[in-house]
Amino acid sequence: MPDVVRSGWQRAPSGLYVPKRDDIPGASSSYEQEGLKYTRRQTLAALTGVVVSLLALIGSGVALFYTAKAWEGQQTLNKQQIELNRVTQDRERRVYSSRVALWATIGTDFSSIKPAGVDVHIQNRSPVPLRRMRLLVPLESGRVAEARIEDVPPCVVRRMRIAPPGGERFAVASEQWLGYTPVTLEFEETGRSWRLDDGGLTATGADVTSHVDQLLLAAPVESPVGDCGEGA
Known part of the structure; x- marks a missing residue:
């Protein structure tokens, strides 16, 4: 049987070729297969989004930590500068x-x-x-x-x-x-x-x-x- 014709047929257990049917048990239609693929892609995209969001959250936490450390360091530097200014002014007052x-x-x-x-x-x-x-x-x-x-x-x-x-x-x-x-x-x-x-x-x-x-x-x-x- 030519391939073009055979593509629309399937071989039965008896050895005869019969038209293909989408409702054969264990078989799925092309629409179902496409839907399954789409669902898988959605699931993968959702998981990817979760991972990206988690990484972004971790990055935000790290950035917040270093921002807090930088702020604390700046506060310490400001206090040291104020104390240095006070000592300098006191030294200037006591110069004589x-x-x-x-x-x-x-x-x-x-x-x-x-x-x-x-x-x-x-x-x-x-x-x-x-x-x-x-x-x-x-x-x-x-x-x-x-x-x-x-x-x-x-x-x-x-x-x-x-x-x-x-x-x-x-x-x-x-x-x-x-x-x-x-x-x-x-x-x-x-x-x-x-x-x-x-x-x-x-x-x-x-x-x-x-x-x-x-x-x-x-x-x-x-x-x-x-x-x-x-x-x-």
């Missing part, structure tokens, strides 16, 4: 006051014009004068005695003897080897007010509390100091 030093020693000599007491040294290594200066020393009675002193010029160290008011004694320091409570110096430079004591240098306001008890001052002596000025 940080060159002021104060120390005291027990006086080893005394006379009718030089009372027994403590020799205070005020060193100004800045290129600006120190103004509105005041020394403060606690007394044994619990009060505080003060002494206002003249301006200290630039590049000078001034030494002077201080003594407590009559009938008073300096308070004893917690550090027994000092023999007295450390002296406090208040001063002003270029419009800024400062307080210098054994705890270091701190900025203060222009207003101060006056004390009734006055320290005795004697024998002020000034001498120049090296390593002084803007570039020191």
Whole structure:
């Protein structure tokens, strides 16, 4: 039988050729086969979409993680920059006051014009004068005695003897080897007010509390100091 004719026939178990039928058990029509293929393609496309969506979600999570880390890093950098600016500004404010030093020693000599007491040294290594200066020393009675002193010029160290008011004694320091409570110096430079004591240098306001008890001052002596000025 020619192939063109045979294509529309099928061989029965008896050996005879009979017309093909789409409803033979176990056989499927061409429409069913196309539908099955279409369903498979849809399923594959759906699975592909799920995988793509899952990958996109994972990518979004990773991007979100790195974005959060970047934001956290930027916040840390901002805080460090703010702290650096604060330190820089504080250093600029202290450019002159940080060159002021104060120390005291027990006086080893005394006379009718030089009372027994403590020799205070005020060193100004800045290129600006120190103004509105005041020394403060606690007394044994619990009060505080003060002494206002003249301006200290630039590049000078001034030494002077201080003594407590009559009938008073300096308070004893917690550090027994000092023999007295450390002296406090208040001063002003270029419009800024400062307080210098054994705890270091701190900025203060222009207003101060006056004390009734006055320290005795004697024998002020000034001498120049090296390593002084803007570039020191």
